[in-house]
């Protein structure tokens with residue numbers, strides 16, 4: 418039996434450790450966090466994050482071999498293996514501000530491990546970090562007066578929110594990077610052994626530390642790049658009369674390209690794509706690779722352009738003014754099946770429409786609490802309404818901002834009857850039947866498609 422500790426009980430730490438605990442009943446898994454409210458929520462029936470399937474795994478493992486605790490020092494002292502999945506946001510001050518990763522939480526964690534450790538440990542970098550962070554971690558940990566040896570391993574996480582449990586249960590690959598020394602390779606094998614309890618051997622990849630760190634940044638950059646590519650094409654479709662769904666299908670049927678991640682919309686959100694690409698851009702600039710940096714930065718610029726374009730379409734379609742008009746935003750989460758609103762395009766659109774003095778009401782099945790918190794002071798100008806029918810009542814327009822399946826099954830005839838006329842519908846996720854909405858009476862604007870209007 419091994420004692421596994423995870424520092425950071427967030428969107429990654431909680432679900433990943435729950436799945437490890439499920440498949441490794443012979444190991445004891447403890448998840449700690451500095452935030453006592455988060456830990457209390459993990460111990461309760463009201464988990465701090467919504468993730469399909471998560472409740473079942475937690476119910477099965479909690480207090481069997483999965484434990485949540487605020488006792489970080491004790492956790493470190495007892496652990497053999499320590500996964501670190503603390504947050505690594507973009508730096509907002511000093512050198513590299515706005516691009517580089519803010520590594521203060523990361524370094525604090527390293528020092529804390531050193532302080533509380535009484536025996537050698539394997540420290541696993543689970544958070545997404547710039548290349549060569551593991552080296553810095555090794556320096557902090559191994560220049561110690563305790564005479565202890567720490568092995569640092571990189572094991573980036575590839576799960577996506579909304580499908581986290583499925584992604585952990587059946588990963589495309591598990592990546593483990595380590596030092597090419599006997600103890601480094603032993604550490605890699607110890608981590609691989611954990612995953613071998615349910616992941617086929619051929620999907621467990623081992624590489625150098627740096628390749629592993631860079632692969633994580635590169636994978637997110639490639640995914641985001643596909644979204645920006647199709648969004649760039651959607652702008653051209655709107656000008657030229659082509660339909661982006663048809664184009665995406667035709668392009669994606671090429672097996673070399675593949676159909677996934679080609680959904681045009683209001684742009685990508687979430688806590689990682691932007692942060693990780695900025696990180697990559699900073700790394701390239703650091704190494705003097707300015708052309709490479711500019712190439713990846715363009716992925717973010719197109720994303721900002723796409724979000725701005727969506728709001729401009731709303732304002733211009735509604736006779737160039739939305740001041741005082743009620744607009745119902747359907748969706749607050751950055752994607753469906755999550756309660757996460759971090760960097761959600763829905764909130765960006767919300768803020769932009771508030772600037773235009775629109776009266777905003779947001780409806781979302783799971784993310785209203787987080788939306789309120791993320792909007793901060795501006796939340797007082799917004800109405801939060803879980804029932805989409807009530808949200809749309811008296812509204813001049815509806816904007817679909819998250820692709821929740823709940824929004825496709827609504828009675829839009831009934832909604833139309835309750836709205837101010839002319840009624841507008843802006844489908845920022847292209848999930849509705851636009852011709853049917855037009856037939857009901859809506860003026861319909863979708864992304865990358867010709868508008869359907871009665872005006």
Ligand code: NAD
Nearest residue numbers: 425426427428429450451452502503504505522544545574
């Ligand atoms: P999160 O903010 O949800 O969770 C991080 C947790 O770490 C917080 O609860 C925070 O209180 C805790 N923490 C911070 N400093 C601490 C310390 N010194 N001691 C104990 N706890 C501490 O973040 P997240 O979304 O889980 O992301 C964590 C990392 O994983 C990031 O590097 C992210 O890029 C990466 N990642 C995230 C996802 C995702 O889907 N969210 C997927 C893959 C990788």
Ligand code: UGA
Nearest residue numbers: 574575576577578678679680682684685686687689751752
């Ligand atoms: C993403 C990656 O998919 C994960 O592999 C990675 O582990 C994770 O980032 C991370 O490092 O944090 P996530 O951000 O949770 O996962 O969700 P995605 O499914 O990638 O969606 C990101 C954003 O892109 C969402 O706003 C989504 O709506 C948008 N998107 C995605 C599109 O607009 N179109 C698409 O075709 C796909």
